[in-house]
Amino acid sequence: MKSHVTFSKNQRHGIFLLSLLIIVLQCVYFFVDFSGEDIQTNKAEFVKFTNEIDSLKAIELEARKPKIFPFNPNFITDYKGSTLGMSNEEIDRLLNFRKQNRWINSSKQFQEVTQVSDSLLNSISPYFKFPEWVTNPKTVKSSYNNSYKTKPKTFAQKQDLNKATAKQLQAVNGIGEAFSKRIIKFRNKFKGGFIDDVQLQDVYGLTPQVIDKIKLDFTVKTPRNIQKINLNTATIDQLVTVQHIDYDLAHRIIEYRNLREGFKSFSELLKVKDFPLNKIKIIELYLQIDNTN
Known part of the structure; x- marks a missing residue:
């Protein structure tokens, strides 16, 4: 035990x-104040600053x-449709509808044709812009009735x-600058008018009443x-x-012609599958029926 409790002078x-x-060190710890000054924060200013950052x-x-x-939803392309959130099937339904030379005139009709969801329709329909004759039909109808008094x-x-010039066409009630230019532009697509x-009927936006x-x-x-x-x-x-006749329709017309051994009248065209019924008069302009050959 002596060896454990006996220390040398240096020890x-x-x-x-x-x-x-x-x-x-103990005295310093007890008698010296190391604490800094408390930082005071303005809670109102802090909340204001946080809200400003969030905004x-x-x-x-x-x-x-x-x-x-x-x-105008009638002119939605594949790219435009995809950016709006439409699926490929929804875009195809719209394009197929337009190929029949038919037009969408309301948000409800757009949903019926494309079958988009209610949520997507609600998000994009506020941006739909239809022609004036669609959004304000009363004006057109009124001027139409007045025109028949003469x-x-x-x-x-x-x-x-x-x-006819654009200015002359604008003299017709319901034909403004846009419609008159559209009529002349369509006329000039064909050499000879x-x-x-x-x-x-093929001029976009012209209703039967305006025509x-x-x-x-x-x-x-x-x-x-x-x-x-x-x-x-x-x-x-x-x-x-x-x-108004594409390759698919032309193929069906010839198939029907072969089955019936020729057409006897233009009205038989209406029996061809997917034939554009409302365009029969325009299509007749380019055709004739000759059974001698």
Whole structure:
């Protein structure tokens, strides 16, 4: 035991210095104040600053979202449809509907054709922009009724639709600058202009009422010369040159013709599958029925 409790002189000095150091540190710990000043925060200002940061973040996120401008849903392309969130099937339904030369005139009809969900319709329908004659039909109807109070003009009194200027067309109630330019642009697509008044049906936005008003003052006096196609001998390549006839419809027309051993009248075309019934009069302009061949 003596060897464990007996220390040399140097060891005793070391123990003394260690004890002294411990005592000094304890005194410093108890008698010296190391605490700093308490930081005071203004809770109201802090909340205000936090809200400002959050609002700036929200503005930045909103700015990064793709901008949607008013548009006519009849002209949605594959790319436009995908950016709006439409599926490929929904876009195809719309494009197939338009291929029949039919038009969508309301948000409800858009959903019926494309079968989009209610949530998607609610998000994009506020941006739908339809022509004025769709959104304000009362004005068109009123002017249409007033136009029939005058005595109808004779053929000689009417102006030639193939020579009419935009300014002359604007004299018709319901035809503004946009419609008059659209009519002339469509007319100029064909060298020689219109073949018949019925082709006005192909001008986008013209309702039957507006077309009737145009025909009160204008008619085709100098029709475009065309070489009519014999419906009973026409090939597919010949038929597709006719307005509103594509390759699928041309193929079905020839199939029907072969089964029936030729057409006897244009009304038989209405029995062909998916034939555009409302365009029969326009299609007839390019065809003839000759059973001699």
